[in-house]
Amino acid sequence: MALALAGAGMLSGCSAADLPLISVGIGADGTPQVTMAPCGDDAIGTADFFVHDAPASGAPQPTVTTPSTASEDGWMAGGSPLAAGRVTFPLFSPPATWAVREWGAERSLKPGRSYSLSFHPPGFADYSGTVHFTAEDLARLGPGKVWAGGRAMSPKKFRKLVADKC
Secondary structure, three states, rough: OOOHHHHHHHHHOHHHEEOOOEEOOOOOOEEEEEOOOOOOOOOEEEEEEEEEEOOOOOOOOOOOOOOOOOOOEEEEEEOOOOEEEEEEEEEEOOOOOOOEEEEEEOOOOOEEEEEEEEEEEOOOOOOOEEEEEHHHHHOOOOOOOOEOEEEEEOOOHHHHHHHOOO
């Protein structure tokens, strides 16, 4: 009996790990730029961006991002692999080759909202790349810095973070 319960506990705990494999920074043109960095030779199979009402001070960030928990603004992309490896693009303009489904018209970051972006490799994968941020997080970035893993860092430190997490 104990063995069966232990096995059931192990199976129920199996879920994809959310890893800090996405950075967001401000590009030379002043717009938010995203870098998605899947592990190894993995591709990006799906990606989504959601806008949330900002949680009350001290409240945890949402852990599940679905259209039912997000505002009417954002986008989703899926289909065949979207990108083979690392890709960088403007947050509000995903690559034209991606089959993007958009809703809402938000095209700039606004105070009082939080944002989440994630990607998943094609097929079954034991991880997903995620980032959560606010307009205030990005406004505080110093020159040449990006936001990833809940903090500001250099692009070089982001590459090291990805290598450590993968």
